[in-house]
Amino acid sequence: MTRLIIANVSKSFGPTRAVDDVSLDVQPGEIVGLVGENGAGKTTLMRIAAGELAADRGVVEAPSAIGFVHQHFVLVNAFTIAENLALAGAAASEIELPDESRLVADLSIGEKAKLELMKAISRHPSLLILDEPTSVLAPTEAAELFAVMRRLAARGTIIVFISHKIPEVLEVATRVVVMRGGKIVAEGGTAEEIASAMVERRRPDGWPRGVPPRIVAIVGVAGNGQSELAARLRREAKGRVAAIPEDRTRDGIIAEMTIAENLALKTKTSPEKLIAEYNIKAHSPKQKAGSLSGGNQQKLILARELDRHPDTIVASEPTRGLDAESTRFVHDRLRAAAANGAKVFLITSDLDEAFALGDAIQVIYRGRLSEPMTPEEAAARAGQLMAGL
Amino acid sequence: MTRAIVAVVAALALVAGIGALFGHAPGDLLSILLGGSLDETILKTVPLLLTGLTIVVAFRAGVWNIGGEGQFIAGALAAFVAARFGIVAALAASVLAGAAWASIASLLRWWRNAPEVLTTILLNFIAINLLGWCVNGPLQEAGARYPQTEALSVALPARGEVHAGVVIAVAVCVAIWWLLYRTDEGLRLRATGFNPSAARFAGIDVDAQIFRAMAVSGGCAGLAGGIELLGVTHRLFERFAAGYGYSGIAVALLAQLHPLATLVSAFFFGALATGAGELQRSANISATVATLIQAVVILTMILFGRRSRA
Secondary structure, three states: OOOEEEEEEEEEEOOEEEEEEEEEEEOOOOEEEEEOOOOOOHHHHHHHHOOOOOOOEEEEEOOOOEEEEOOOOOOOOOOEHHHHHHHOOOOOOOOOOOOOOOEHHHOOHHHHHHHHHHHHHOOOOOEEEEEOHHHHOOHHHHHHHHHHHHHHHHOOOEEEEEEOOHHHHHHHOOEEEEEEOOEEEEEOOOHHHHHHHHOOOOOOOOOOOOOOOOEEEEEOOOOOOHHHHHHHHHHHOOOOEEEEOOOHHHHHOOOOOEHHHHHHOOOOOOHHHHHHHOOOOOOOOOOEHHHOOHHHHHHHHHHHHHOOOOOEEEEEOOOOOOOHHHHHHHHHHHHHHHHOOOEEEEEEOOHHHHHHHOOEEEEEEOOEEOOOEOHHHHHHHHHHHHOOO | OHHHHHHHHHHHHHHHHHHHHOOOOHHHHHHHHHOOOHHHHHHHHHHHHHHHHHHHHHHHOOOOOOOHHHHHHHHHHHHHHHHHHOHHHHHHHHHHHHHHHHHHHHHHHHHHOOOHHHHHHHHHHHHHHHHHHHHHOOOOOOOOOOOEOOOOOOOOOEEOOEEOHHHHHHHHHHHHHHHHHHOHHHHHHHHHHHOHHHHHHOOOOHHHHHHHHHHHHHHHHHHHHHHHHHHHHOOOEOOOOOOHHHHHHHHHHHOOOOHHHHHHHHHHHHHHHHHHHHHHHHHOOOOOHHHHHHHHHHHHHHHOOOOOOO
16 A cells, blocks of 8 residues: 655746645545645645646655546536446446436536546545535535545545535544645644634624525525526516626626726726725736636626626625635625615525525525525525435 | 738738749739829728728627628619719618618527528628629619619719718728727627627627627628719629628738728728739739738738637
8 A cells, every 4th residue: 555645845837836845644544634725725736646737846656546536527528427437447336326328418517526436436546536526516415425435445545635615524534634825734623723724814703694684595506507597586686787697707707808898898987996996906907807817807797796786686606716815805795785785696506605695595406496594494404405305 | 910910921922922933023023012003092992991890890799790792782782772862862871771781680690590600691692693683674774785884973072083982981980999999889899799698797788789780880881882882983783892891801800800900901902902903914913812812811810810719
C-alpha cells in the first residue's frame, strides 16, 4: 500500500498563488475531508496530486492508480451508461445503476454523479479524489455515497473528499484538513472551529425574519424544474421584475459589452455610482463585463437588477461559485431589497443559503412545490422532501 | 484595425502576385487599380456604404441578413414606381420597400422559425426575377427593344457626375452610428446581437428588437437601390443590382461592423471597383479582380477573427 505524500508544493496561475507551500501526508485507508471556500486551492492541490497539473515547486508521491471524480461531469451525453463505462475502460463495479442501456442525456444529475463515481472506482484506484461530489446529490444519495467511501477506505484506499459542507465532512472523514488562500490553515476541530478557519470573518446571524414572508426560499436538487419555475415567476410577477439568472455568463451579463453598457440596459443611474455602491472591482466603467471575475459579474447583475427598486426579485442560485465575501454581499443585498418591500423568490440548491435567507421555505421536487414551511419546520423536513421522501 | 490592414495588404499582394505571374509589373497594376477617377469612386462608394451599413446593423443585432441584393432591388423598384410623385417620395418609397422586403424574412422567422441566412438569400432570387419580369413586361420601355425601363424624368440634384446621394449616404452613416452607440435602442440592439439570452433576461423583447433591426437594415439597402436609380442609372434593367448587396458584406466585415469605419471601407472598395474597370480597359485584366479582392478580404477577416463567436 502506498501513501500520498505532498511535500512543499506551490502552484501559481499568473499573479495568483493558488497553492502555497503545502505539505500533506496521507496513510492508506484514511478519508481526508479537504475543506475551504471557493478558490482556497483545494481542487488545484488535488489536480497536482493526481498528476493533472504540474507543480511549480515541491514533490508529490502518489499511488499510480488514481480515480478522480471532477466537479463537472466528463460524460458523453449521446452514449448509454454502458457505453460511457466501456469508454472509460471500466469493469463491473460494486455500485450499480438500473438499466445501463439508458442514454446519459436522460439521467438525473444524481445518476450522472453516480456514473462518474462508477467510472472512477471500477479500476480499483489506491487514491480516490472526489471534488464536491455531494453538491448535486440529495441527502439520501449522499448517504449512499458515504457508505461506498467507507467500504473502499476499509480496504486501504486513500480517499480525498473535497467539500465546503462541514457537517458532511465531519460525518464521513477520518481527518479534516482546512485550506484558505492556498495554504493549509488547520487540521481537525469542531464544526465551529473549522468554519472559522475557512473564512476570516464570520457572518452575523440572527437577522430578523419578516412576517409575512418577504423572502421565499425554494430549495431543491438541481434539475427538478427550477428554471421552469423561475421563468413562470418572472412572467407572472406584477410590477417591475428583477431577474438574477442561474447561469450568469450565459443569461446574466453581456460579456462583450462594457460595465456601463450592461448597467444602462436597465438603469439610468451613473455607472461610477453603482460600481462604488455595489463594490464592483473594476478599473473603469468602460471595462468589458466579460473580463470581471465571477463575483464581480454577479455584483454587476445585482446592480443592474436591483437599482430600480424592483417589486419582485427572482434570484436563481445567486451565490453559486462565489467566494465567502461575494456571497455575503449578495445575501445582504437581497435582504436589504426585501426590507425595502420587494418580494424575493430565492431559488437555490443550497440548503444553508435557504436557511440563511428564507422567511419561508418551500421544497421543489420533480416540478412540484411543497407547502411553505417556517425555517424551523423546514430544518426537520426539507432534506427528506428534497430526496422525494 | 490590424486585422483590416492585414486583410487589405493580403488581398492587394495576392493581386499583384498573380499579375506578376502573367507578366504585369505589380507596381503598375496597383497604381491603376487604386488610381481610378475620384468622381467614379465616389459614385461607387455611395451604394457600397449603404449596403455596408445594411450588414452592420443586421450583424450587430445578430441577424445574418444576406439579402442586401434583394432589398436593394426592392428599393429601386419602389423608387421607380413612386418617382412620379417626386424625388422625396421616391426616396421614401425605396426605404420602405427595402425595409418591407427584409421584414418578410423576419415574418418567416416569427411564423416558422426559418433562419434569415436562408430566407434572405432566397428573397434575393425572387427580387432579381421580379425585376427581370418587370423590365421585360409591365415596366419595359416603349417600343420594347431592350429589357429595360424608360429613363426617369426626375433625378437627384448633381454637380457634374456626383449626385446628392453622397450627402444622404454620409448622413445615414452618421445616423446609424448615432443609433447604435448613442441611443437606448442601439444599446438593446447590440445586446441582442451579442447575447440574445442575456438580453431577454435584461427585459429586452428580443424578437421585436430583431424585427426592427432587420427593417432598419433593409431600409438602408432599399435606399441604396433608390439612390442608384435616381442618381446614376435613371432606369431599371436586369442586372441593375450588380452585386452591391453582396459587396456590402465585405465592406462591413472590413470595417469590423463599425458604422463610421464603413465609410472608409466603402471608399476603399469603391476605388477598387473603379480601378478594376480601368484595369480591364488598359491592361485587359478582367474586372472580376475586384470581386477576387473582396473575397480575399472576407476570408482574411474571418481567418484572423475572434474565436469567441464561433
